[in-house]
Amino acid sequence: MPGYIVKYVRFVEALNYRIGRFAMYLLFALMGVLLYSTFSKVFMTPALWTLEMAQFFMVAYFFLGGPYSIQMGSAVRMDLLYADWRPTTKAVVDAVTVLFMLFYLGNLLWGGIESLTYSFQVGERSASPWRPYLWPIKTVMCIALVLMILQGSAEFFKDIARVRGREI
Amino acid sequence: MSYEMIALMMFASMMLMLLTGQRVFAAIGFVAVASAMMLWGTGGSVLGFSAAMKLMKWYPLLTLPMFVFMGYILSESRIADDLYRMFHVWMGPVRGGLAIGTIGLMVLISAMNGLSVAGMAIGATIALPELLKRGYDKRMITGVIQAGSSLGILIPPSVVLVLYAMIARQPVGQLWLAGLFPGLLVAGMFIVYIYVRCRINPELGPVLAKEERNIPMREKLALLRAGLLPLGIFAVMMVPFVNGWTSLVESSAVGALAAVAAAAAKGRLSWLVFETSTRMTLAISCMFMWIILAALCFGAVFDGLGAVKSIEGFFIGDLGLGPWEILILMQLSYLILGTFLDDTAMLVIVAPLYVPLVGSLGFDLVWYGVLYTITCQIAYLTPPFGYNLFLMRAMSPPEIGIRDIYISIIPFVAVMILALITVMAFPQIALWLPNYVYGK
Numbered sequence: 001m002p003g004y005i006v007k008y009v010r011f012v013e014a015l016n017y018r019i020g021r022f023a024m025y026l027l028f029a030l031m032g033v034l035l036y037s038t039f040s041k042v043f044m045t046p047a048l049w050t051l052e053m054a055q056f057f058m059v060a061y062f063f064l065g066g067p068y069s070i071q072m073g074s075a076v077r078m079d080l081l082y083a084d085w086r087p088t089t090k091a092v093v094d095a096v097t098v099l100f101m102l103f104y105l106g107n108l109l110w111g112g113i114e115s116l117t118y119s120f121q122v123g124e125r126s127a128s129p130w131r132p133y134l135w136p137i138k139t140v141m142c143i144a145l146v147l148m149i150l151q152g153s154a155e156f157f158k159d160i161a162r163v164r165g166r167e168i
Numbered sequence: 169m170s171y172e173m174i175a176l177m178m179f180a181s182m183m184l185m186l187l188t189g190q191r192v193f194a195a196i197g198f199v200a201v202a203s204a205m206m207l208w209g210t211g212g213s214v215l216g217f218s219a220a221m222k223l224m225k226w227y228p229l230l231t232l233p234m235f236v237f238m239g240y241i242l243s244e245s246r247i248a249d250d251l252y253r254m255f256h257v258w259m260g261p262v263r264g265g266l267a268i269g270t271i272g273l274m275v276l277i278s279a280m281n282g283l284s285v286a287g288m289a290i291g292a293t294i295a296l297p298e299l300l301k302r303g304y305d306k307r308m309i310t311g312v313i314q315a316g317s318s319l320g321i322l323i324p325p326s327v328v329l330v331l332y333a334m335i336a337r338q339p340v341g342q343l344w345l346a347g348l349f350p351g352l353l354v355a356g357m358f359i360v361y362i363y364v365r366c367r368i369n370p371e372l373g374p375v376l377a378k379e380e381r382n383i384p385m386r387e388k389l390a391l392l393r394a395g396l397l398p399l400g401i402f403a404v405m406m407v408p409f410v411n412g413w414t415s416l417v418e419s420s421a422v423g424a425l426a427a428v429a430a431a432a433a434k435g436r437l438s439w440l441v442f443e444t445s446t447r448m449t450l451a452i453s454c455m456f457m458w459i460i461l462a463a464l465c466f467g468a469v470f471d472g473l474g475a476v477k478s479i480e481g482f483f484i485g486d487l488g489l490g491p492w493e494i495l496i497l498m499q500l501s502y503l504i505l506g507t508f509l510d511d512t513a514m515l516v517i518v519a520p521l522y523v524p525l526v527g528s529l530g531f532d533l534v535w536y537g538v539l540y541t542i543t544c545q546i547a548y549l550t551p552p553f554g555y556n557l558f559l560m561r562a563m564s565p566p567e568i569g570i571r572d573i574y575i576s577i578i579p580f581v582a583v584m585i586l587a588l589i590t591v592m593a594f595p596q597i598a599l600w601l602p603n604y605v606y607g608k
Contacts, residue, residue: 024450027233034230034421038414051227054417059224061233062457065450074451075191075458078510080552082189093188100185101194104216104462107201111217141220 001161001168009168012154013071016147020068023061030057049130056137063144067151091162098159102152109145116142171473172482178203178469183509186553192510193455197462204469212469219464223457227417228330228340231282233453234420235327238427239286240445242277245431248290250394251276256298257391261381264366264373266302267312268359270295274316275355276398278323280405280423282330284548284556285452287317292563300565305372308365310568311576314556315358315584318545323351325405325420328515328544331460332537335519340416341409342602343537349597350538354545354587361583401426410605456512463516470517480525491529498522499543499588506547511555515544535591538598542588549577549584 037050069075082090118124119135126132161168178199185195197216204212223229242248255269262268270291277287291313299309321328324344333340366373375381405423408414414422431437483494502522506514519540526536548556551574560573591597 020450024446027237027446027449030230030233031237031421031424034234034418035425038418038422041418042413054230055224055227058230058233059220061450062454063220065454066458069451069454069458070191072447072451074455075193076455076510076555076558077189077191078186078195078553079189081187085189090189094190097185097188097190097194100198101191104194104197104201107205107213108197108216108220111214112220114214115217115221137224141217 001157001164001166005157006168009154009157012150016067016071016151019147020065020071023064023068026057026061026064030054030061033057048128049132052126052128052130052132056132059137060140060144063141064147066144067147070148070151070155088163088165091159095156095159095163098152098156102149102156105145105149105152109142109149112138112142112145171475172478174203174207175470175473175475175478178466179509182466186509192513193458193462196459196466196510196513200462200466200469204465204472207469207472215468216465219461219468223461223464226334228334229457229460230417231325231330231420232327232456233449234417234424235282235325236285236452237445237449238420238424239281239283239289240448241424241427241431241437241441242280243286243289243293244441244445245434245436246294247397247431247434247436248273248277249294250391251397252290252294252298254391254394257383257388260376262363263370263375264362265375266295266299267304267309267362267366267373270299270309270312271316271355271358271362274313274319275323275352276395277317278320278351279402280398280427281320282325282327282420284317284320285559287320288313288556288559289563291317292560297565300567302376303371303374306568307572307576308362308372310560310564310572311578311580312358312362314549314560314573314577315580316355318548318556319351319355321545321548322347322354322538322541324348325423326541328541329537330416331515332519332540335516336523336533336537338533338537342534342606345410345602345605346534346538346598347541348601350542350587350591353590353597354542354584357583357587358580361579365579397430401430459510459512460516463510463513466513467517467520470521476521476524479521480528483525491531494529495526495531495592498526499539502540502543503546503550506544506553507550508553510553511544511547514547515540532595532599534602535595535598538591539588542584542591546581546584546588549581 033050033054037047040047116135116138119138124134126134158168182196182199185199186192201216204215252273255272256266259265259269273295274287274291277290296309296313300306324347326344326347329343329347330340333343362373401423404426405419409416409419428437431441483489483497489497502514502518505518523533527533548554551557557573561570564573
């Protein structure tokens with residue numbers, strides 16, 4: 001593979017690894033919010049922001065963690081046929097089907113940007129007592145989708161490299 | 169093309185995409201958004217992202233990472249070792265006793281956790297090597313661990329029932345309580361099966377060697393203290409929840425904290441345990457959440473096609489069946505779909521189609537939730553696609569081959585189908601407890 005592609009793949013993987021390691025710890029932010037919510041319910045007046053804050057953390061958690069989870073290979077595959085193929089066959093098929101994944105992610109991003117633009121234009125807020133603005137979480141989601149697409153493209157190049165017999 | 173044909177085409181292309189071995193969420197998501205764009209042009213382009221916003225509002229799903237984390241803390245820190253030891257010593261002298269004890273262990277773990285991952289990890293790492301060493305039949309115990317860990321989604325707390333509750337708009341508390349007795353019933357039937365088989369064929373589960381059985385009564389009684397841990401964690405989660413002091417999600421966070429505290433109190437919370445649990449929680453949560461996200465989009469397209477009406481028309485109009493026949497046919501079709509397609513995705517796609525029909529036929533939706541969960545359990549076990557199968561393959565020692573794993577589940581699936589029929593015939597097994605507690 002040309003050197004700049006190898007560099008690109010390494011850069012994307014390193015970036016997503018760092019962000020994924022950060023997202024991994026959002027679990028404790030989520031837990032903290034929920035525990036505070038319990039605490040406030042039992043000993044004080046119940047806080048009204050905790051429910052939605054927890055939802056935002058959850059979405060950020062699995063969106064930002066998505067690329068890292070792909071790196072870890074934790075996205076399940078149906079391996080009825082796949083498991084018996086030779087590594088090169090796997091790489092050839094993957095290089096084609098990963099394009100379908102990119103199509104799906106691209107569609108998500110398209111919808112995300114449309115939805116984000118709308119949020120900015122009308123200053124969209126959630127319909128709840130707390131009424132938080134929705135653009136921050138949508139921004140996070142769009143950034144995460146871009147990272148997902150970058151990871152998907154890196155997977156594509158890695159598959160091509162595998163077909164040519166030289167792993168990145 | 170008629171809408172029914174489009175729906176069938178969507179299922180067929182999903183099957184084809186899954187067979188290529190691409191990541192499940194990508195296969196389902198691609199079919200969903202591609203069909204949406206073909207059907208409705210640019211109007212369908214935002215469907216994928218709207219599913220993400222809808223998923224965000226599914227507040228009870230926050231329990232998922234909490235339960236996954238809790239399960240990994242329990243298995244990685246090996247605080248369940250004592251629990252296994254308790255069953256080992258008390259059940260060892262019976263024929264097949266260690267296998268029966270493993271079912272008991274799985275019931276206790278299920279009571280602490282809402283998924284089958286924890287039970288599988290603990291069963292495969294702690295119980296499996298011990299049982300193999302004691303000369304138990306490998307096919308039987310592989311089945312015991314897979315089937316036993318599937319109880320995690322039936323015995324409260326249960327994430328599958330949470331998902332069902334979101335879709336069917338039923339109270340989670342009642343559903344969880346409804347799962348308790350059927351869960352114990354399934355466990356009891358497993359135990360009877362193991363006991364009878366080991367009576368007929370003692371080599372399958374030999375009794376413990378004499379020197380291993382020779383343990384003073386004092387020590388044996390002291391081991392019972394291990395049972396306090398699951399009891400304590402179960403109580404910490406369920407008592408405030410059932411009394412309405414905390415919400416469902418808050419309880420799961422409290423449960424996760426309790427598991428961490430228990431591991432720390434026993435001095436087993438090393439950095440390695442902590443890091444592995446956190447990382448694996450991200451991996452498993454991402455896997456499930458991205459599949460649910462894609463499946464929601466798929467379901468939204470189905471909704472747009474009016475699939476609920478066509479299914480109702482098909483069952484009642486075209487086939488002219490009675491309520492019970494429809495119910496049985498629905499379970500059968502779900503079993504078949506769950507065998508070949510992704511189980512979690514099927515849960516999200518099929519439930520919204522069936523639940524309104526079940527309601528309009530006059531069946532109790534809490535009871536149906538339990539039936540649905542048992543069917544899901546079976547789907548999780550049956551090849552070629554099942555989460556418990558994946559986990560078992562990843563975790564089992566090398567002497568257990570893929571053939572063993574596939575063959576081992578057959579008798580247990582038969583037992584579970586029997587249990588499904590029993591709960592169908594006697595709804596009170598599921599409904600008595602929630603009616604008693606909530607005084608319906």
